[in-house]
Amino acid sequence: MALVSLIGFPASSGDYRVKAVVSSALGLLALALLCVSPATAAPPPVSAFARLPAIERAEISPDGSRVALLGGPPGERIIYLAPVDGKDSVTVRLGQAWVHDITWVGNAYLVVNFSMLDKGTNYSNGQSYAYALNRNVVIDMQGKLASYLMADANWSAFAISQPILGVLDGAPPTALVQGLDLSPDTMGYKPESRIQPKGDDLIAAIWAVDVTTGKGRIVDRGNRTTQSWELDASGQPRVRWDYDGELDEISFSARAKGRSAWARLDMGAGDQALDFLGYSDPEDAVYLSRGGAEGVRLFRRQLADGVTTPVALDGAAKSIALIWDPHVTRPVAISSRTDRPAYQWLDAGLGSVQAKLSRAFAGRDVYLASWSKDHTRVVARVAGPSSPPAWYLFDTRTNQASALGESYPELAGAQLGTTSWITYKARDGLEIPAYLTLPPGLAPGAKPPLIVMPHGGPAARDDFDFDWWVQALATRGYAVLQPQFRGSAGFGDAFEEAGHKEWGGKMQEDLIDGVLALGERGVVDAKRVCIVGASYGGYAAMFSAAVYPSVYRCGVSLNGVSDLALLIGSRSRAFGRDTAMVNALETMMGDPRANAEAFRLASPVFRVTRQAAPILLIHGEDDTTVPIQQSRSLQRALKEAGKPVDLVVLKGDDHHLSSTASRTLMLESMFTFLDRWLPVAP
Numbered sequence: 001m002a003l004v005s006l007i008g009f010p011a012s013s014g015d016y017r018v019k020a021v022v023s024s025a026l027g028l029l030a031l032a033l034l035c036v037s038p039a040t041a042a043p044p045p046v047s048a049f050a051r052l053p054a055i056e057r058a059e060i061s062p063d064g065s066r067v068a069l070l071g072g073p074p075g076e077r078i079i080y081l082a083p084v085d086g087k088d089s090v091t092v093r094l095g096q097a098w099v100h101d102i103t104w105v106g107n108a109y110l111v112v113n114f115s116m117l118d119k120g121t122n123y124s125n126g127q128s129y130a131y132a133l134n135r136n137v138v139i140d141m142q143g144k145l146a147s148y149l150m151a152d153a154n155w156s157a158f159a160i161s162q163p164i165l166g167v168l169d170g171a172p173p174t175a176l177v178q179g180l181d182l183s184p185d186t187m188g189y190k191p192e193s194r195i196q197p198k199g200d201d202l203i204a205a206i207w208a209v210d211v212t213t214g215k216g217r218i219v220d221r222g223n224r225t226t227q228s229w230e231l232d233a234s235g236q237p238r239v240r241w242d243y244d245g246e247l248d249e250i251s252f253s254a255r256a257k258g259r260s261a262w263a264r265l266d267m268g269a270g271d272q273a274l275d276f277l278g279y280s281d282p283e284d285a286v287y288l289s290r291g292g293a294e295g296v297r298l299f300r301r302q303l304a305d306g307v308t309t310p311v312a313l314d315g316a317a318k319s320i321a322l323i324w325d326p327h328v329t330r331p332v333a334i335s336s337r338t339d340r341p342a343y344q345w346l347d348a349g350l351g352s353v354q355a356k357l358s359r360a361f362a363g364r365d366v367y368l369a370s371w372s373k374d375h376t377r378v379v380a381r382v383a384g385p386s387s388p389p390a391w392y393l394f395d396t397r398t399n400q401a402s403a404l405g406e407s408y409p410e411l412a413g414a415q416l417g418t419t420s421w422i423t424y425k426a427r428d429g430l431e432i433p434a435y436l437t438l439p440p441g442l443a444p445g446a447k448p449p450l451i452v453m454p455h456g457g458p459a460a461r462d463d464f465d466f467d468w469w470v471q472a473l474a475t476r477g478y479a480v481l482q483p484q485f486r487g488s489a490g491f492g493d494a495f496e497e498a499g500h501k502e503w504g505g506k507m508q509e510d511l512i513d514g515v516l517a518l519g520e521r522g523v524v525d526a527k528r529v530c531i532v533g534a535s536y537g538g539y540a541a542m543f544s545a546a547v548y549p550s551v552y553r554c555g556v557s558l559n560g561v562s563d564l565a566l567l568i569g570s571r572s573r574a575f576g577r578d579t580a581m582v583n584a585l586e587t588m589m590g591d592p593r594a595n596a597e598a599f600r601l602a603s604p605v606f607r608v609t610r611q612a613a614p615i616l617l618i619h620g621e622d623d624t625t626v627p628i629q630q631s632r633s634l635q636r637a638l639k640e641a642g643k644p645v646d647l648v649v650l651k652g653d654d655h656h657l658s659s660t661a662s663r664t665l666m667l668e669s670m671f672t673f674l675d676r677w678l679p680v681a682p
Helices: 027-034 046-050 348-360 468-474 493-497 506-520 536-547 564-575 580-589 596-602 629-640 660-677
Strands: 011-014 055-060 066-071 077-083 089-095 098-105 109-122 127-140 145-148 164-168 174-183 201-210 216-221 226-231 237-244 249-254 275-280 285-290 297-302 308-311 320-325 330-337 341-345 365-371 377-384 387-395 400-406 418-425 431-438 450-452 479-483 529-534 554-558 615-620 646-650
Touching (some): 055 365, 055 377, 055 387, 055 400, 077 109, 098 174, 127 174, 275 330, 330 348, 348 365, 348 387, 418 506, 431 506, 468 479, 468 660, 529 660, 536 554, 536 615, 564 596, 564 629, 615 629, 646 660
Parallel strands (some): 450 479, 450 529, 529 554, 554 615, 615 646
Antiparallel strands (some): 011 089, 066 077, 077 089, 109 127, 164 174, 237 249, 275 285, 320 330, 431 479
């Protein structure tokens, strides 16, 4: 993505204003949203699902005077700077840039985080390279480009990303950005960068950057193993985490207020090992968790004296996370998930807002996305599996909510699939949770064809939320099973670790056992099944269609992995052999140098025979996470086996379906493929 598409955007005034639409009791809002027009017999068009969200992020300024909305029409990304109290808004057009996030620095500047592609050929060795570089630009409240952060930091230009660690309002307003610096230290592990120098190391550094000019200065440096820091509200680093790639060892060090020396945190070991959740400034303490068979436990440890105190949880949970207040750097809630999110609020005021909105939007989940520094104005995202996200601004002083807009306006009033939470037993007795979405208007006793859709990661999970891909399938008559197979995150350490080195084994059996369970329950037609997925899910689709054609009639892989050893090799070449990324892959998959045969058997490219089910391959041309070579390799193997195969190349797209055009082509290609190999009508 050319940088010029970001630095050349025009600004224009508009009529986008925040208007109150709800009474103090919020009852009118809930009623209005239920009064939608009846759905027509025909499903919504593909374009209604494939469009990039009209609103994907909404952030309120610290003083609560403006809401910045990232979204726009299907073909471009736009930022709306919308004054809350009725003044004209400003529209900032970003074109088709890969925009990821927006962050306020004070009340007058907004940082826009985006990616751009850097690819070419290294003429010294003839090897091609491709990196998605993550960068930041700043716009002012007139929609003008104010600066390009770190433009003068030469060594930081080699960083893959330049994450913002904190912001300081003042004169000048400052962003604290992680970059790189040159170190004379001895050779060793190098931080993630595009070059691996043969002399001095590049090390991580914290830069204080004036957002009005983009120029910065180094305020702290790490050592050769430093990965990142946690800062307090004044911008001082309080926790540093390091990773030694040669030892594959993570460590944390802390520096209490008033002290200059770093002290290593005791994180335990074995069954007593602790996970780091974050640093709280008002308490000058860190939050830690420990998993176990009976659920996770939460602790708070004071940095000054090391006193560790248990934090009581409302109920048992396999996994938890903390929600933080960015204005004061403290946790405001403990979140957990089984089938859907649950919150234990540490901030009573925000908890009250979430409770009021949850009552008004019964059946949907309310997520508090951002709030003003004084917590009087709160932006909320309201959504559910069959309810596309809608965004609201709530004022605690008037008890009124204001509609900001919908993420998928073309789906307003559409009848969508119904999602339920189920569990089933794997063949070895392990309980596997899953989401099952059934088509809208399904007749009693009807058994629709099934799409098995494993998620990416694989150390990730699906959520009780709107999924445009799932709903596009459901509205066309398919049931969709999203198994949370072993190896998925969020269900405890033991469950996740049960997937290690099982990519081509028990993880795939978990998917088949889900098909069998639904067939036994009479919910779907278990003889009419296709497997569809992206990234790791794309790998599972490749593997399952090649190895289990008796279970799956077909497979659709988006940005999938066909050769596991090649994936590790490409990551090693791009970032270094002893990086956290490569070692994490080897933890999940194994070491290809130690067991080449296991890698061969787990790689779809080596498992293709003439019995393989039909496979549709779709891949982003500029995917730097799973290079398109992975799909091209499987395409060749299928052709050599005499199997018809199509590879749909998403021009100019990355790993994440980052354009409406790519999403549209993906859905259209998939439905054409399904119409041939798994039509809804038998």
